Amino acid sequence: MFGWLSLFGLVLWNQGLVEGIRLLELRVPAHAPEGGAALLGCQYDLEGDQLYSVKWYKNQREFYRYVPNNRVPTSHFPTPGITVDITRSSSTVVALTHLTQASAGRYRCEVSGEAPMFATVYEEKDITIHYLPKTGPRISGLMNEYDIGDRVMLNCTSSGSRPEAHLKWLINDRPVVRDHVRGPWYRVSRERMSTTETILELRFTIMPKHFKKGVLSIKCQAVIAPLYQDDVVHQILWNDNYYSTIASPVEIFEENQLLPSPALNEMKSLGFPPLPTSEEITDNASQSQAHLPCIVLIALMLRFIL
Structure with missing residues (x-):
């Protein structure tokens, strides 16, 4: 009996009534954070066939299976680094949580059609697990x-x-x-x-x-x-009085290496007040010297009174 079914399947296949299952897209993140989650997706086209099963493997070890004709369609198997959220998983999606370094590896989605042909297609992709910094630089x-x-x-x-x-x-x-x-x-x-x-x-x-x-x-x-x-x-x-911490105005003019002409021009273009000229410095010094005798006389008078 089974031989007749196989022969009938071959006839259907040859006549194009069953074109074969095709994998449309395999969605597996290339990178995932340790302690995080990953959503694996497997989109397929049955091309007139009936779905027998969808299986997921990590490094050639099966960890998830979907069989629509089973009483409980979804099932998962213990695998190092694999924690399946069964409530969010289906025939086209598998949700992984609590990723660890052991979660890294090669993942394969395998889709099979019903008897008698059990046509099977699969595709594989790798996941790398990163441990991300807990704090910023x-x-x-x-x-x-x-x-x-x-x-x-x-x-x-x-x-x-x-x-x-x-x-x-x-x-x-x-x-x-x-x-x-x-x-x-x-x-x-x-x-x-x-x-x-x-x-x-x-x-x-x-x-x-x-x-x-x-x-x-x-x-x-x-x-x-x-x-x-x-x-x-x-x-x-910016410190507006930065030049006072570098040198006095006299030193600036005497030691022009401290603030060369380009630096002074750049200060002017940025809107900072101009430095005093040498004539202004000399005038201020002369005015201070002119008042010196008066200051001495007042100091002597105060001393005599007190």
Whole structure:
């Protein structure tokens, strides 16, 4: 009897009444976060056939099965790294939760038609599991105050992750030139030995051109594509009296290397008040000397009275 059914199936197949099952799309995320969830999708076209089963495998080990003619159509089997949310799973979708490092591997969806042919098609894709940082990147080496000409030396450190995070420095949202960056360096995280921390150093000298509307923005960005991106920002505000902390006006004129002409021109273009001229400094000094005898006389009178 079974032989006649098989022969009948072959006749139908040859006449094109049963064209064969086709897999339309296999949706398996290439990357997923540890501790997170993943939704696996398997879309197919029966092409006139009847569905016998849909099976899912991880590394050639079956962990989920859907058989529409069974009393309970869905069933799942213990597999390391696999936790199936059966309430959200069906003939075309399997929901995985509580992903671990053991969840990484090759996943296969296999669709089979009914007897007598039991035509079967399948497709496979890989999942990589990432351990994402628990906190954002952090900047160390910051000073309380900065002036023009100060040397900035900072480290940016990412939290432990797998794989390691890619770090990038930005000044005013523009990537820093390579000459101002050292690293990256890597070290095992104390929080979790299987993860890695990344360290990237930034070194540059503060100049007036670094300030945009009176603010210098320094940002460190951490990326683990395509699942994670975070950053930390520190802002340095322009000090209107910064030149008084560098040198007195006389020193500025006598030691023109402290503030060369281009720097003075840039200060003027940014709207800062002009520095006093040498004549103004000399006049102020002369006026102070002219009042000196009066000041001495008043001091002597006060001493005699008291």
